[in-house]
Amino acid sequence: KNQVEQSPQSLIILEGKNCTLQCNYTVSPFSNLRWYKQDTGRGPVSLTIMTFSENTKSNGRYTATLDADTKQSSLHITASQLSDSASYICVVSKNSGGFKTIFGAGTRLFVKA
Amino acid sequence: DTGVSQNPRHKITKRGQNVTFRCDPISEHNRLYWYRQTLGQGPEFLTYFQNEAQLEKSRLLSDRFSAERPKGSFSTLEIQRTEQGDSAMYLCASEDRENSPLHFGNGTRLTVT
Numbered sequence: 001k002n003q004v005e006q007s008p009q010s011l012i013i014l015e016g017k018n019c020t021l022q023c024n025y026t027v028s029p030f031s032n033l034r035w036y037k038q039d040t041g042r043g044p045v046s047l048t049i050m051t052f053s054e055n056t057k058s059n060g061r062y063t064a065t066l067d068a069d070t071k072q073s074s075l076h077i078t079a080s081q082l083s084d085s086a087s088y089i090c091v092v093s094k095n096s097g098g099f100k101t102i103f104g105a106g107t108r109l110f111v112k113a
Numbered sequence: 114d115t116g117v118s119q120n121p122r123h124k125i126t127k128r129g130q131n132v133t134f135r136c137d138p139i140s141e142h143n144r145l146y147w148y149r150q151t152l153g154q155g156p157e158f159l160t161y162f163q164n165e166a167q168l169e170k171s172r173l174l175s176d177r178f179s180a181e182r183p184k185g186s187f188s189t190l191e192i193q194r195t196e197q198g199d200s201a202m203y204l205c206a207s208e209d210r211e212n213s214p215l216h217f218g219n220g221t222r223l224t225v226t
Contacts, residue, residue, distance in 0.1 A: 004155075031211075031212065032212050034214070034215075036217075041219070041220075041222075042219045042220070043117070043204050043206070043217030043218050043219045043220050044156070044204075044215075044217050045217070046214035046215065046216070049212065049213075049214055051212060089155050089156075091155075093212075101158065101215075103148075103155030103156050103157070104155050105153065105154050105155050106153075106154075106155055
């Protein structure tokens, strides 16, 4: 059973609209949670990273939230652009170290003009 | 650009052949990771190096797979006697310390025919 579940699996929105992507996890003990953007055919690029004590982190039009009690995170994208079309991957790390990192399957976002 | 570099970008090989991929991490990063990603899924951890020491290997890494990082700089991933199930994107990532972003290369896409 995947310990990091993302929803929705895919999403289509119009340019300029906002959207929110969800990530639920059961990974324990928790170290940090990261959101990555992955364009087709390229490696993931880091958007945000949050540790246990942080409940929100912004990076431009991207805002991530974390509720460590309910083990839920969200990524909110404001004023979407065509270039936001990509997969968004939620990544949760146990304790520490990348080798204990568990990736979600991602949400595929399509932004249409 | 001094990001993570992977070569080749694409590799097509016949079943049973051996292949080798190379990863050049960001120069000051002593932690290096290999991941495998199939279509529609998030990356799966394969192995982790700190400097030249291979500290962790996933059970996904069968005895046909071997990775090295001989001088603590670049790394190679070799797959012997390739099988069609090995077809995937192989991603390399590096980081300089715990709880810092993973920097990914753009991957090597392997197709085994």
